[in-house]
């Protein structure tokens with residue numbers, strides 16, 4: 368760590384279309400590197416996920432923001448909620464509001480061995496950065512999100528879907544008109560994590576059964592590449608086939624499960 372240099376630029380930005388930017392942290396370990404989505408509306412902008420919080424995302428996006436901005440954590444994990452404290456308006460689902468308020472490193476995963484490691488940083492986000500001291504910064508949510516909340520950006524509306532399983536407070540944002548889903552860690556095209564200490568497989572199964580009913584054109588996920596409706600349905604059915612094997616939990620009422 369001592370001989371690593373400070374990165375020239377911690378974030379990378381890609382414009383997807385006139386209303387959407389993807390921001391990533393390319394010098395951070397690919398496995399935990401999140402996709403941060405800046406969604407531009409007529410009257411309001413949204414930032415769906417905020418990265419690790421090891422460099423100023425607020426400064427990085429300042430040039431792209433010309434309206435009130437609401438920063439949202441798709442869930443409490445450090446790679447999504449780490450930077451939310453920097454923003455004046457910040458939102459998270461009710462189930463994880465207290466964890467954000469407390470800066471709960473256990474729920475954020477960053478106190479778990481191996482989740483934030485010096486080797487995961489290709490260069491330093493700022494001079495003096497020490498990975499071992501990484502911690503979720505406690506901050507008070509200014510908005511608590513719940514299932515069915517509508518986020519009106521003026522020219523489009525996104526609905527909050529509460530989709531627990533990966534963690535208790537996971538949300539996705541759904542645009543009914545365009546059939547777009549900003550999915551956080553609920554669904555992405557990579558190894559799905561449903562066995563973390565606070566994951567719940569029966570909830571994950573219920574979430575995926577619910578998503579099977581949702582018309583989808585494009586998914587903008589919390590990790591890895593954007594994908595379309597066919598891949599969306601394939602990931603859902605692969606997961607359900609795997610987790611509904613005999614001996615695996617199928618119902619919320621199964622005993623002995625977290």
Ligand SMILES: [Zn+2]
Nearest residue numbers: 442444533552
């Ligand atoms: Zn996560």
Ligand SMILES: [Zn+2]
Nearest residue numbers: 401446552589
């Ligand atoms: Zn994640």
